[in-house]
Amino acid sequence: MADNPQVPGAQQRPLSPHLTIYRWPVTMMTSITHRATGIALSVGMVILAWWLVSISNGPEGFESFHAVVDTPLGLLVLFAITWSLAFHFCNGIRHLAWDLGYGFSKEASRQGSILVIALSVILAVAIFACVWTGHGGYLR
Amino acid sequence: MNTPLQRVQGLGASHSGTGHFWRQRVTAVALVPLSLWFLYVAIGLAGTTEVSALVFFAHPWNAILMAAFVIIALYHAALGLQVVIDDYIHTAGSKIFFFLMVRFAVIATGSTCIFALLRIAAQ
Numbered sequence: 001m002a003d004n005p006q007v008p009g010a011q012q013r014p015l016s017p018h019l020t021i022y023r024w025p026v027t028m029m030t031s032i033t034h035r036a037t038g039i040a041l042s043v044g045m046v047i048l049a050w051w052l053v054s055i056s057n058g059p060e061g062f063e064s065f066h067a068v069v070d071t072p073l074g075l076l077v078l079f080a081i082t083w084s085l086a087f088h089f090c091n092g093i094r095h096l097a098w099d100l101g102y103g104f105s106k107e108a109s110r111q112g113s114i115l116v117i118a119l120s121v122i123l124a125v126a127i128f129a130c131v132w133t134g135h136g137g138y139l140r
Numbered sequence: 141m142n143t144p145l146q147r148v149q150g151l152g153a154s155h156s157g158t159g160h161f162w163r164q165r166v167t168a169v170a171l172v173p174l175s176l177w178f179l180y181v182a183i184g185l186a187g188t189t190e191v192s193a194l195v196f197f198a199h200p201w202n203a204i205l206m207a208a209f210v211i212i213a214l215y216h217a218a219l220g221l222q223v224v225i226d227d228y229i230h231t232a233g234s235k236i237f238f239f240l241m242v243r244f245a246v247i248a249t250g251s252t253c254i255f256a257l258l259r260i261a262a263q
Contacts, residue, residue, distance in 0.1 A: 035224060042217040048210070049249045052256035055193040056263070062190035089175055092168055099165060127179070131186040139184030140192045 030113040034091045037084035044081040083124035090116045090123070160219060167216035174209040181206075197260045210253040218246045 054065035068074050094112050097103050103112055130136055151157040181202070185193050197203050225238045 035220075038217070038220045039224065041213075042221060045210070045214055045217060045249050049252040049256070052197075052206075052253050052260075055190050055197065056256040056259040059190055062193070085175065085179070089172075093172070096165070096168060127183060130183055136183045136186035137188045137192075139181065139196050140188045 025110070026113040026117075027109050030091055030116055033087060034095070037088040037091075040081060040084040041088055044084065047077075047081070079124065079128060082127055083120060086123035086127075087116065087120035090119050160222070164216065164219045167212050167219065170212050171209075171216060174205070174212060177205055178209050194260055194263060197257060198263070200261075203257045203261055207254055207257055211250055214246045214250045218242055 051065060054061040057064075069078060094103065094116060103109060149157075154160070181196070185196060197206060221242045222239060225235060225242070229235045229238055
């Protein structure tokens with residue numbers, strides 16, 4: 001909302017981007033999600049630091065890390081960060097494509113958004129399924 | 141109303157030109173292969189003991205790649221968080237406060253990771 005500079009006292013009218021008025025297009029969803037997942041991944045970096053320190057701390061340190069991460073809440077956070085990485089990775093490649101001038105049409109950006117959402121969910125589930133079905137741990 | 145010097149420097153209202161934009165892109169491109177490598181490591185070490193992780197990160201290449209991933213990811217994070225602060229915080233004082241918080245947090249996290257990697261290498 002802002003004053004109309006041309007007509008003093010004129011009716012106040014809403015300004016773009018009309019967040020509360022229009023139904024959210026999927027491109028708006030992916031745009032804000034890119035930002036949210038970026039913030040989540042910044043927090044994830046702190047967990048990564050904690051993991052590396054726990055490794056350097058020997059068996060007790062490593063166990064204390066896993067005592068927290070192997071709980072339902074810990075695994076939920078880990079899954080959220082895994083999905084965030086998958087989403088930010090896929091959508092980040094979309095951003096790089098835009099920087100090169102590709103994918104700007106209305107239809108392409110809509111399809112790209114849907115593709116990125118689907119791909120990120122599939123990737124995150126696949127990563128967890130891979131570990132849970134015993135296909136992880138190959139660096140033993 | 142630019143002075144000739146400002147025009148020559150071409151830095152505009154941000155005082156840093158396109159430097160921020162460009163660094164965000166360079167780190168993003170570097171993070172494409174590095175995140176794939178990180179994922180390979182995270183899945184590969186999932187469900188193993190700390191001995192497997194110690195042996196893995198004791199190898200110089202793995203430690204160097206992990207350090208590169210951490211430093212570049214944190215740099216990319218600092219640039220991204222700066223944009224978030226720029227967009228949502230509108231008073232100069234708070235803005236500087238949050239910028240400093242982000243930078244301190246990023247340096248603290250990064251040095252912790254590097255310290256842990258060095259400690260593993262020394263074992």
